[in-house]
Amino acid sequence: MGAGRLYAAVATGGFRRYATYRAATAAGVFTNTVFGLILVYTYRALWDEKPHLGGYDQAQAVTYVWLGQAFLSTLAIGGGGVEDELMERIRTGDVAIDLYRPADLQLWWLAADLGRAFFQLLGRGLVPFVFGALCFPVYLPADAGTWVAFLAAVVLAMLVGFGIRYLVALSAFWLLDGAGVAQMAWLLGFFCSGMLLPLNVFPGALGDVVRVLPWSSLLQAPADILLGHADPLPTYLFQAAWAVALLGAGRLVQSAATRRVVVQGG
Amino acid sequence: MAESHAPRQAPRQVPGPARRLAEGVRAYRLIAGMWVRSTMAYRASFAMTTFGNFAATFLDFVAIMLMFSRVDALGGYPLPEVAFLYGLSATSFGLADLVIGSMDRLGRRVRDGTLDTLLVRPAPVLAQVAADRFALRRLGRVTQGALVLGWSLTRVDIDWTADRLLLMPVMVVSGCGIFCAVFVAGAAFQFVAQDASEVQNAFTYGGTTLLQYPPTVFAKELVRGVTFVLPLAFVNWLPATYVLGRPYPLGLPEWTAFTPPLVAVACGALAGLAWRAGLRSYRSTGS
Numbered sequence: 001m002g003a004g005r006l007y008a009a010v011a012t013g014g015f016r017r018y019a020t021y022r023a024a025t026a027a028g029v030f031t032n033t034v035f036g037l038i039l040v041y042t043y044r045a046l047w048d049e050k051p052h053l054g055g056y057d058q059a060q061a062v063t064y065v066w067l068g069q070a071f072l073s074t075l076a077i078g079g080g081g082v083e084d085e086l087m088e089r090i091r092t093g094d095v096a097i098d099l100y101r102p103a104d105l106q107l108w109w110l111a112a113d114l115g116r117a118f119f120q121l122l123g124r125g126l127v128p129f130v131f132g133a134l135c136f137p138v139y140l141p142a143d144a145g146t147w148v149a150f151l152a153a154v155v156l157a158m159l160v161g162f163g164i165r166y167l168v169a170l171s172a173f174w175l176l177d178g179a180g181v182a183q184m185a186w187l188l189g190f191f192c193s194g195m196l197l198p199l200n201v202f203p204g205a206l207g208d209v210v211r212v213l214p215w216s217s218l219l220q221a222p223a224d225i226l227l228g229h230a231d232p233l234p235t236y237l238f239q240a241a242w243a244v245a246l247l248g249a250g251r252l253v254q255s256a257a258t259r260r261v262v263v264q265g266g
Numbered sequence: 267m268a269e270s271h272a273p274r275q276a277p278r279q280v281p282g283p284a285r286r287l288a289e290g291v292r293a294y295r296l297i298a299g300m301w302v303r304s305t306m307a308y309r310a311s312f313a314m315t316t317f318g319n320f321a322a323t324f325l326d327f328v329a330i331m332l333m334f335s336r337v338d339a340l341g342g343y344p345l346p347e348v349a350f351l352y353g354l355s356a357t358s359f360g361l362a363d364l365v366i367g368s369m370d371r372l373g374r375r376v377r378d379g380t381l382d383t384l385l386v387r388p389a390p391v392l393a394q395v396a397a398d399r400f401a402l403r404r405l406g407r408v409t410q411g412a413l414v415l416g417w418s419l420t421r422v423d424i425d426w427t428a429d430r431l432l433l434m435p436v437m438v439v440s441g442c443g444i445f446c447a448v449f450v451a452g453a454a455f456q457f458v459a460q461d462a463s464e465v466q467n468a469f470t471y472g473g474t475t476l477l478q479y480p481p482t483v484f485a486k487e488l489v490r491g492v493t494f495v496l497p498l499a500f501v502n503w504l505p506a507t508y509v510l511g512r513p514y515p516l517g518l519p520e521w522t523a524f525t526p527p528l529v530a531v532a533c534g535a536l537a538g539l540a541w542r543a544g545l546r547s548y549r550s551t552g553s
Contacts, residue, residue, distance in 0.1 A: 027462035034468035037488070038476050042333075042340070045483040049337040180311070183318045187325060196329035203335040 006103060007111040014082070014115025018123070025123045028073060032128040036069040040136055054200035059139040060227045061198070066132030067223050068195050070125030074117050074154075075161040075218050077193050079186045082113045083169040087182065090172040099258060106250055109169075110162055117158045139227060146225070149232040153222040156239035160217040163246025164189065170250065173257035193218040200229075214242040286390065293389035297397035305402050312403060319406030323360075326478070327352060327414055341482035346421035347510055348480060353415025354502035355477035358441025359470070360408035365442070366396040366449050367404060370470075373456040373463035379551040392541060395453065422510065429524075430509045436527060437509075441501035443530030447537035448473065448498075454537070454544035473498045481507070481515050489515050500529040 040062055047058040072078055086109055089095045098105055132138060141147065168185045172178035190196065192215035199210050199220045210216060217239040224230035305312050334345040372395055375381040384394045424430065452466030459465065481489050481503045493499040493516060507514045508523030
């Protein structure tokens with residue numbers, strides 16, 4: 001089990017690396033809380049106007065807001081995951097060093113990103129969520145089973161989130177400067193994950209389309225399990241299918257990219 | 267040569283405030299111009315990032331339109347009136363972001379020691395930091411805000427008296443001034459905070475997001491806070507509710523709608539003091 005220990009060490013390293021910057025984490029917590037406050041009031045006005053919009057009651061909508069703020073940095077929906085660093089390494093050619101390490105490129109970065117995600121969940125996500133739960137009437141399930149089911153969906157969301165961002169990062173092998181692609185992916189992710197508005201509030205056909213896209217695995221899927229809005233099993237299947245598809249695609253693109261990689265400079 | 271002429275030179279005078287301002291504006295113009303020329307070296311990239319900037323802010327508005335696909339009013343305000351608030355907030359903020367939005371990089375400069383380079387140059391530090399990496403692509407955000415504002419003006423029912431008409435440009439310019447003051451105060455805070463530069467986003471990006479929605483949506487304490495403590499309400503809430511002929515939730519007298527220029531000047535002065543205090547407290551990392 002040498003390989004398992006290696007990736008566990010990489011993940012731990014990712015966790016500790018982000019845990020080092022305490023002031024930055026505190027600043028992030030503050031900013032997430034302020035944005036959460038603004039969103040909560042707009043959602044409450046929306047649900048005042050139309051109770052049970054999208055099947056949520058007001059307390060559930062408020063819970064959704066704080067979940068979104070908790071997941072924003074955890075799932076790097078607004079950017080800020082390991083993909084920035086990987087893209088920079090591809091651009092500068094440092095990725096060649098990663099490639100001759102006795103480790104798999106994708107698993108290495110996946111482990112690093114999971115470490116980062118778990119830290120962000122605890123360090124940046126938990127406090128705004130607790131603040132929201134204390135200051136506003138929220139919907140929280142009473143049974144431990146729902147919370148466990150929710151956490152499993154969060155882990156699957158981390159895999160899907162990485163799957164998307166890894167593909168974005170690999171585009172740098174062809175484009176060198178991946179900033180444009182990253183920005184587009186970030187925009188699309190922000191909109192289609194339900195960060196701006198829960199996907200079940202999206203009207204008509206648009207709502208149906210965004211529900212089947214991979215981004216709905218990120219925020220909407222775990223939120224629906226916590227809010228008792230979806231059964232865990234079909235949700236897991238949906239998330240796992242996207243995780244396998246995206247990570248598989250990442251592997252194909254990776255093998256194509258590494259076959260054509262030419263390290264500049266020698 | 268220089269030494270031999272030195273006794274004949276008049277003693278060096280400390281430039282007056284007007285002179286310093288002129289120097290600052292000139293330095294700002296030169297540095298910003300340099301960054302614009304550098305941006306224009308990659309025109310395709312400029313076009314794409316400007317479009318990205320436009321699209322990113324446009325999605326904000328799409329979210330509001332999606333909300334209005336399900337309801338007819340938010341906090342008692344119909345879509346054109348929310349768009350009016352949104353357009354004013356986004357335009358004012360977009361202009362401030364264009365002019366000095368790069369100031370949020372100050373924390374990084376303090377951390378890696380590159381601020382020292384700016385300190386030894388013969389130009390006001392504030393002007394140098396404000397013009398640093400001047401990003402013309404931020405016109406995307408301004409354009410988006412202006413388009414939404416223009417659209418809302420064709421839809422809202424406003425009784426256009428002379429004072430309301432006059433208030434429109436005054437509002438945009440003062441709003442830009444208030445946001446600029448927030449950026450400068452945020453940069454001053456970064457001398458102390460360094461790593462915690464993200465706090466600033468809560469007041470800049472958070473502020474413009476808050477102002478995009480009607481004041482009736484928010485709790486009274488929050489509205490009081492952004493009226494009397496951090497006077498963001500003077501960017502659009504107070505003057506815009508007057509233009510729309512709607513009551514402001516705090517029941518302030520009508521003349522307060524005309525105070526944004528004063529508020530902007532006062533905020534600018536306070537932010538300037540904070541900046542000076544921040545710059546004085548600066549200790550180089552030595553690297």
